Amino acid sequence: MKKSLLTRRTFIKKTSARLAGAALATAGTGSLYGDIVKKTNTLAILGGSPVRTRPFLSTWPIFDESEEKALLKALRSRNWCCLKGNVVYDFEKAFADAMGAPYCALSNGGTTALSASLHVLGVGPGDEVITTPHTFIATINVICNAHALPVFVDVDPDTGSMNADLIEDAITEHTKVILPVHLAGYPADIEKIMSIANKYKIPVVEDACQSVFAEVNNKKVGTFGTTGCISFQEWKSLVCGEGGAILGGDEDLMHRCAAFVNNGRDPKKTKSGFPYPGSNHRMTEFQAAILTEQFKRFKKQDKIRQKNGKYIEEKLKEIPGLKPRKLYCEETRITYVRFELDYDREYFHNVSASKFAEAVQAEGVPISGEERRYTRGCHKEGMLEEHLNSHAFGAAFSKARLKKYRESLHLPVMDNIRPSGKEMLSIEGKTAFLGAKKDMDDIIEAITKVAKNTDKLT
Numbered sequence: 001m002k003k004s005l006l007t008r009r010t011f012i013k014k015t016s017a018r019l020a021g022a023a024l025a026t027a028g029t030g031s032l033y034g035d036i037v038k039k040t041n042t043l044a045i046l047g048g049s050p051v052r053t054r055p056f057l058s059t060w061p062i063f064d065e066s067e068e069k070a071l072l073k074a075l076r077s078r079n080w081c082c083l084k085g086n087v088v089y090d091f092e093k094a095f096a097d098a099m100g101a102p103y104c105a106l107s108n109g110g111t112t113a114l115s116a117s118l119h120v121l122g123v124g125p126g127d128e129v130i131t132t133p134h135t136f137i138a139t140i141n142v143i144c145n146a147h148a149l150p151v152f153v154d155v156d157p158d159t160g161s162m163n164a165d166l167i168e169d170a171i172t173e174h175t176k177v178i179l180p181v182h183l184a185g186y187p188a189d190i191e192k193i194m195s196i197a198n199k200y201k202i203p204v205v206e207d208a209c210q211s212v213f214a215e216v217n218n219k220k221v222g223t224f225g226t227t228g229c230i231s232f233q234e235w236k237s238l239v240c241g242e243g244g245a246i247l248g249g250d251e252d253l254m255h256r257c258a259a260f261v262n263n264g265r266d267p268k269k270t271k272s273g274f275p276y277p278g279s280n281h282r283m284t285e286f287q288a289a290i291l292t293e294q295f296k297r298f299k300k301q302d303k304i305r306q307k308n309g310k311y312i313e314e315k316l317k318e319i320p321g322l323k324p325r326k327l328y329c330e331e332t333r334i335t336y337v338r339f340e341l342d343y344d345r346e347y348f349h350n351v352s353a354s355k356f357a358e359a360v361q362a363e364g365v366p367i368s369g370e371e372r373r374y375t376r377g378c379h380k381e382g383m384l385e386e387h388l389n390s391h392a393f394g395a396a397f398s399k400a401r402l403k404k405y406r407e408s409l410h411l412p413v414m415d416n417i418r419p420s421g422k423e424m425l426s427i428e429g430k431t432a433f434l435g436a437k438k439d440m441d442d443i444i445e446a447i448t449k450v451a452k453n454t455d456k457l458t
């Protein structure tokens with residue numbers, strides 16, 4: 001068969017972006033499009049038959065008799081609390097090993113893992129923690145609950161991740177910690193963040209709650225900083241309902257983290273009583289029993305997601321106007337729990353990403369079209385003003401400092417993220433990418449079909 005003249009390279013060279021969608025719709029003989037175009041029919045959203053009618057896997061969490069047995073074993077042991085059992089402590093060792101971290105302390109959530117980290121690093125009233133507005137609110141809650149100010153640096157418009165180039169300007173004499181977030185399996189610009197932190201000798205707490213097994217240069221995120229925190233909450237990729245882990249390499253700090261989550265007991269049991277500050281943030285043996293089984297499952301799921309994710313990525317990047325999200329380092333392992341593609345509407349008859357996604361959904365494929373996951377930055381949340389007006393903040397910060405802080409809460413990129421034109425498509429790979437090759441081909445076919453027919457969506 002004669003090779004198409006409409007390969008991606010020649011296509012881009014010869015065709016203006018605006019004409020691309022129309023050309024695709026009529027030519028339909030590109031290397032990727034060859035077979036699929038023959039099947040192209042009316043878009044399902046316009047009354048045609050969908051690419052797929054069988055639903056994609058959406059059940060989560062996934063379990064079988066292994067979890068049931070483990071749970072029953074923990075129940076029957078009558079050691080429900082980790083102070084009596086060994087399931088929590090065994091998992092700490094196994095998880096530290098798998099992550100390449102010298103130490104791990106489990107807790108009852110990612111939030112408490114972050115709190116423990118800030119506590120052992122001495123974050124308290126009057127301090128500042130440099131972080132990102134583009135995260136789940138828990139990242140910011142732990143800073144405010146320590147009566148410190150979350151100092152927001154703006155996001156990189158290409159990724160929605162903390163813009164590392166803005167960190168140095170945000171450092172003051174009060175900066176106690178830098179707290180970057182690795183969102184949805186995509187590493188933040190962690191190597192640059194670490195080099196700035198090292199230059200100023202500021203500890204880093206990584207919020208890797210959403211990104212177990214993401215890597216940069218073969219090193220897992222969560223193991224770059226002074227500590228790294230993971231969440232095992234049910235919506236994440238490695239789960240036990242609620243749960244968290246603190247990873248780290250500094251023996252004394254990690255010792256204090258383990259004590260902090262256990263009401264201040266000495267983890268080595270060499271000191272009696274309650275020699276350290278703490279609270280009760282312990283994980284139960286039930287949670288750890290599920291987690292132990294889920295970890296075996298997670299490792300298999302992670303391999304499947306890698307294979308399917310890479311396959312889809314290779315195919316979809318051939319479509320002009322779609323581009324895998326920017327990475328900060330060539331050697332990056334994303335986890336595909338969510339897969340993001342930059343979407344340039346100029347190639348699609350000016351059809352918005354959300355409209356495009358709606359059409360793909362009608363083809364039977366789960367996808368969303370949006371700017372970024374957290375379109376409203378945490379710096380806009382009401383809880384911040386509540387803290388600033390509280391007795392504790394009033395005692396810790398001068399009026400002038402709080403006034404200056406309020407005035408700093410303007411983040412040009414984050415606040416204007418929608419008009420910036422950086423649209424994206426995202427697929428919840430956590431479940432969708434666990435399917436067979438045929439399922440992946442359906443995803444590719446549905447997106448390709450819509451890409452060719454955006455002229456009909458205007």
Ligand SMILES: Cc1ncc(COP(=O)(O)O)c(C=O)c1O
Pocket residue numbers: 108109110111112135136138139181207209210230231232233242243244
């Ligand atoms: C980025 C981020 N940080 C922290 C947390 C808090 O974790 P947890 O729900 O386990 O307390 C989450 C959980 O959603 C999160 O997504």
